[in-house]
Amino acid sequence: MGRPHTVPRHAKGRTRTGDPRPRADTDLGAAGKLGLPQSTALVVGNIVGTGIFLLPASLAAIGTISFPVMVGTTLGAIALALVFGKLGARIPTSGGPYAYARNAFGEFMGFWSAWSFWLTAWGGNAGIAVAWVGYVNHFLHWDSTAGKTAIGLVGVWIPVLINLTGVRNIGLFQTVTTVLKFVPLIFVAIVGLFFVRSENFGPFNATGGSAWSAVALALGLILFIYSGMESVTIVAERVKDPAKNVGRASVSGVLACGILYILATVAVFGTVPHGELARSTAPFADSLNNMFGGTWTGHAMAVCAIISGIGALNGWTMLVAEMPMAAARDGLFPAAFARLSRRGAPVTGILVGAVLTTLMLVFAYLSENTFNTILLFASFTTAIPYFFSAAAQLFWLVTGGRTVSRARMAKDLTVAVVALVFSFAIVYASGEQAVMLGILAMLVGVPVFIWAKARRGEYGSRDRQPALPAGPGG
Template structure:
């Protein structure tokens, strides 16, 4: 059977690219990541958020600089291959695909937790995966259009939470200056690593570089623009959560944004917040499927994944085999994935992915350089520090997955050499 692997169509403008990046960042992470971050650092999660934002900026600028030079699908997998060699590319791509596949399962379960009747969470999660994979199958312009609708709705819900929390009367306010360092710097750095999970969506823009119009100009602007908008939203939500709930209640909450509006005069808003959380999870899942499909496509083109995954649909111009395979794998994962563990594992994979991006950007020549080299050095060091302070289970599972991928690639390479 002949596999069609032609070019993807350039259909996304600057607004579409920003929306896809923002839809990936303003997703289920903002509804799920603050509770484990508060458990790790208490009120110090605000410092952790600032650290995560700095590392995210360094990573985003490196990705933007690289994407302008290499505007094709695959993101850091392609950049690592061009700048550092095949092994660096493989490890970056493998870490991204595996980590984000776990994130897909977490997003689907988050959606089902808010939207499904009791006992029906897993079937609903699988249905969401299959439905959104179908949306991606029929073209990237549909992905951008649906993401735009979801982003607008979720931003409106988050604005509702912030206004309700900050204007409510009769509820005590926590003192943000107290207990900021009670959990120490290790806890703060662990919170930063967990919160980085919510920032990582700007990678989706770079992985879709082959579908963006005027990529050398559009991708850098879209990456940094989406990151800046997401940071403003995160700061407002984090401050509201800490003021209204306090660090202890926030750490114990399973639905912190809904808990913000529950004790206020805005109790009618709690169901709306739950709908917003479900929509955010759908938006993040939609963008994740698109991004993982493109990275898998790039790896399959270079035979780092099975060549069957390199197929591009002749009409819809999407990597349909990769997206079908992803939908099947994620559907299987939803029966075993734990949301909080998935956040740590996803952060492990994505931080290593961006470590490769920073090192690759460091090697670019002056003609293609947009940011000074110390930015890439800070980004690479930040990734390593945050990985080292993640929960030990996340680190252990992440290392095992990397080893399995590396061993598998060695076996494939040895067989290829034997055939020659």
């Protein structure tokens, strides 16, 4: 796996600006860190948000051609998770894709990975919050703009309060919500298989166009369903034994979600007639209705979606702050993002992310179409940290300058190349407008980089002194 990674002496205990590292005195001992179950819950909880509850209906409009696309995408996601496992073992430090890109390609690429992820995280949170409001309104019916905004604010700021109380409570909330969302979904996925009727599946290609256009449409939906698989790499220093657990949590989280997605999609396709499914606004509830009858299922699945959404918002709120915190400790983001509270919470990052998400949310209810257009940038920026992580792994594999087992090298290279192609495909699938807006959003970060570097009080790149931040606990 290439050169062993060591922490330079000057990186221990101090930030790049020479200030003592912010310490978390009360919450970041071994007991205040995420174990393997909680780390896996973070991955699963962030991947499975609110989107899965509509996914089968969206795919029904394309046809069962979506199944092989989903299997292929799952293989690509597993390859990327394996890459994250290798990278996490090599650089078990917070920031994940930021740290990998920075160590492989220099400070600017590291910054751009962090910036890209940060944009994705708070922008995506606004998307989750809007969908979450829809499920809450299944019960409340607060359909005015003020009512929806008020519900959305609750969805955004409850996770903020949890995050401010420290990593222990974040992990607990994440584990509980992940179990509560995963169990009902996997129940539908497994029990539904016993109720499948072949005539329900509908045509292989339901689009009316060519098979390639159907595949392209399916890719546009499916390539994004594993977004969040990198979660545990970003909080690596909050994880017990990160060199081992980052990889284990990433792979097992993606595998669990892959099994869930594939089985659930097949089960819902097989239990809801195709025409009905393509028009459905609650495909899982329709599936349960067809299995057991009754009307309670709509309420049950709405509750499940509410839990799922708030859990995802909790996990993504953590990431919104952790990524810039890692970059800020190296002087590549404004220094305020690196400061920790006594409970170990990066307060500035949490609050700035929440304020930006809130602004987007308000904007969503003032002009839904503009909101959807602006949010397109997030589908492009999702792929950038993935691409440069896979590229970093490829870079280290081919520049190691050491004796390696050929079989292992071939396996690692194959996995890295598959992950790289998977990330590249996400960029393509995000579409022309998303790429255009995404690049503009990335360029907005350049003055931030200039400002942060200038404030650091030095000239030029620090590439000759690669530094790893010490853990939040010091």
